Every structure is written in structure tokens, then in C-alpha cells.
Amino acid sequence: MTKDETRARLADLGVGPGAFSRGRNNAITDVPGVLVGHATVHSDRLHTGVTAIVPTALGADRRWLPAGLAIGNGYGKLVGATQLQELGALETPVLLTSTLSVFRVADALLGHMLEQPGYERTTTLNPVVGETNDGFLSDIRSRPLGDAEVAQALGSAAGGRVDEGSVGAGAGTVALGFKGGIGTSSRVVPVGGDSFTVGALVQSNFSGTLSIAGVPMPANELLSEPPPGPVGNSCMIVVATDAPVDARQLARCARRAVFALRGVGSDFAQGSGDYAIAFSVGSGMPPADAELSPLFHATMDAVEEALVNSLLMATTQTHADGNSARAIPLDAVRRRLAAAGAV
Known part of the structure; x- marks a missing residue:
């Protein structure tokens, strides 16, 4: 793994949060009880891994959380999608991984859950595992x-x-001509007279022309060598909130999360598997639909920033056969943002 440049997040570059403030860590973990973990494999022939989004509210005493699913384009292998959509219920942590490993990862997640206290007599469980293709x-x-x-x-x-x-x-992963990856962000937002947090985590691996804060950042102009072709054609988005929204309202949030892909330049290619899962760890009466607009706005802002962070924080990776995905050059990004008056 190349570590030839100190990376920076969007906030580090001086780009503001928009209408709502960022959370303390500007991450999905700003939502109370939401944890994130990784397993990373880097070698001459492997650049892959697993990312886990773990809501601690799930367990023997609370078997499911309200959740919603949005499908931007269904060219994907999202394990657990139909039951998630039909019942609006998330029963396990959400895991993200590589396309052809998704089924082994789902089986491992199922085995993990069945070993937990309180699950000794469980005979049905819906593991949720998403993927993008890291085969380049x-x-x-x-x-x-x-x-x-x-x-x-x-x-x-x-x-x-x-x-x-x-x-x-x-x-x-590869996104918008650059090395892609995992990114996250959060916003603090008023809903129904109270303040809540919405956080997003993304796995970026899609094609198009990058835009940051409305400023075009074409890979063929920022990189010193030609970028790889449109090898990345998918994106997984996970949104979490502590607002007490129900499954139907979360599906509406998830749709807004998919909309945010266009804000960074996704071309929504034919072979793209673009999915958003939104869940809530909150409790209490759901707010009226008329009070949801700030939550929708904050969701799109958090997802868009998470997508940008996934590129800004990524490092150049090369396969033994010669395929390479270059990290976006931060100096060039800074210059273009400054020239456009975005910072």
C-alpha cells in the first residue's frame, strides 16, 4: 500500500458542511450506538476486505431495527435485500465486501449471529451483506x-x-477514475423540534466525472497518466440515524441517499449496482412526514461528503499484473477549489 502523501478529508480542505453542522467525528459513528470495523487485505495480488457497520441496539432484547432500502440500479448481489425491503426490518449488522466473496461473508455473519447469547433457538435470520466489484x-x-x-x-x-x-x-475499489474506498460523514439536524444525528458510510466503486463542491475534477486532467477505464460500476451506501423514523420514512431517506451520487458525478452506468440502506436506532413516535425535509437534506449532504471523503482518503493501489488506481492529487484539488471560490 502506497503511503506517499498525507491524505485529507473534505472538511480539512476548508469546504463547509452546508445547511447543517457536522457531527463530532463527522462519521456514521456519531449516531449513538453505531460502530464500524474493518478487515483489510493488501498484498501484491489482493486488495480487498470487509467493513462492518454494527448497531449495538441489536441483540437478544431487540431483534430488529426499522430500516429502508433504495435501489438506484439493481446490478448487484445484496444479500438480504428482499426481506429488508418487504419487512422494513434490519436483523443483523450490515457488512460490505467484494462481489464474489459476498456469499461466504454472509454465511460467516449468519454463523456469528447464531452464536450470540439469546439466539440459541433461532431458526430464521436475515443477514445483510452488500458488495462492489474490486476485480480490477x-x-x-x-x-x-x-x-x-x-x-x-x-x-x-x-x-x-x-x-x-x-x-x-x-x-x-475504483471510483470516478481515481482510487475509491470507504468514506463517512455526519450531520446534526432538527426533526420535529428535537436534534438528531444522521450519518453515512459508503463503499465507492463507480464511474463518471468527479465533482467536489460543484467544482469539476476530471481524472484525465488531474492525473499525470491516463486513468483506468470505467472499471468501477457500483456503490453501497449505509445511512444511520437516531431520529425515531419508521421503515417507510427510512426508505424515503434511502432514496435521497442514492440521489446524492449524482452530486459527485456518478453516471449511473448500466452495470452499476447502487444501493442505499437506511436504519434507525431511535425510539418513540415517528415524526410527521411534514417534518422530514431537514432529515432528507442532511442525508444527501452527509452521503455526498462521505463519497468525496472516500476518494480524498484513498491511497494508490497496484496489482501485480500492472493494473493501478491512483489516489486523487490533493494539491490539484486544493487549487481548483480555491480558483472556483469554493474555499
Whole structure:
């Protein structure tokens, strides 16, 4: 893994948060009880891994959380999607990984859950595992991920600052002509007279032309060598909140999360698997729909910033066969933002 440049997040570059303030860590972990962990594999032929989003509210005493799903384009292998959409219920942590490892990771997650206290008599459970294709930078057919990596991702899940860029499920992704990866962000937002947090985490691996704060950042202009072709064609988005919204309202949030992809330049290619999962750890009466606009706005802002962070924090990765995805050059980003008056 190349570490030839100190990386920076969007906030570090001086770009403001928009209408709502960022959370303390500007991460999905700002939502109370939401943890994130990674298992990362980097070698000459593998750049892959697992990322776990773990709501601690799930367990023997609370078997499901309200959740919603939005499908921007269904060219994907999202395990657990139909029951998530039908019942509006999230029963497990959300894991993200590589396309051809998704089924082994789902089985490992199921095994982990069945071993938890209170699940001894469980006969049905819906593991939720999303993916994007990291085959440009990793030997994807080897399907190297399973029990050990799932245990590491779940076991390392913690609050506070979240590692971003070329880590976990983002180790081998490519987005908008640059090295993609894991990114996160959060906003503090008023809903129904109270203040809540909405956080987003993304696995970016899609094509298009990057835009940051409305400023075009084409890879063929920022990189000193031609960028790879449109090898990345998917994105997984996970949104969490402590607002007491119900499953129907969360599905509306998830749709807004998908909309945010266009804000950074996604071209929503034919072969793209773009999904957003939104869940709530809150409790109490859901707010009226008329009070949801700030939550929708904050969701889109958090997702858009998470997507940008996934690129800004990523490091250059190269496969032994010669395929390479370059990190976005931060000096060029700073110059263009300054020239456009965005900072």
C-alpha cells in the first residue's frame, strides 16, 4: 500500500458542511450506538476486505431495527435485500465486501449471529451483506474472504473516528477514475423540534466525472497518466440515524441517499449496482412526514461528503499484473477549489 502523501478529508480542505453542522467525528459513528470495523487485505495480488457497520441496539432484547432500502440500479448481489425491503426490518449488522466473496461473508455473519447469547433457538435470520466489484485490483475469483475476516471486522468495530480510503471493503475499489474506498460523514439536524444525528458510510466503486463542491475534477486532467477505464460500476451506501423514523420514512431517506451520487458525478452506468440502506436506532413516535425535509437534506449532504471523503482518503493501489488506481492529487484539488471560490 502506497503511503506517499498525507491524505485529507473534505472538511480539512476548508469546504463547509452546508445547511447543517457536522457531527463530532463527522462519521456514521456519531449516531449513538453505531460502530464500524474493518478487515483489510493488501498484498501484491489482493486488495480487498470487509467493513462492518454494527448497531449495538441489536441483540437478544431487540431483534430488529426499522430500516429502508433504495435501489438506484439493481446490478448487484445484496444479500438480504428482499426481506429488508418487504419487512422494513434490519436483523443483523450490515457488512460490505467484494462481489464474489459476498456469499461466504454472509454465511460467516449468519454463523456469528447464531452464536450470540439469546439466539440459541433461532431458526430464521436475515443477514445483510452488500458488495462492489474490486476485480480490477484484486484476484476476485479466489474469494479470499470468510470467517476470519468477518470476525476481525466485527471484533474491531468501535465508535469514534472511522478509518477511510483503501481499507476494509474499499481496499480495492475504483471510483470516478481515481482510487475509491470507504468514506463517512455526519450531520446534526432538527426533526420535529428535537436534534438528531444522521450519518453515512459508503463503499465507492463507480464511474463518471468527479465533482467536489460543484467544482469539476476530471481524472484525465488531474492525473499525470491516463486513468483506468470505467472499471468501477457500483456503490453501497449505509445511512444511520437516531431520529425515531419508521421503515417507510427510512426508505424515503434511502432514496435521497442514492440521489446524492449524482452530486459527485456518478453516471449511473448500466452495470452499476447502487444501493442505499437506511436504519434507525431511535425510539418513540415517528415524526410527521411534514417534518422530514431537514432529515432528507442532511442525508444527501452527509452521503455526498462521505463519497468525496472516500476518494480524498484513498491511497494508490497496484496489482501485480500492472493494473493501478491512483489516489486523487490533493494539491490539484486544493487549487481548483480555491480558483472556483469554493474555499
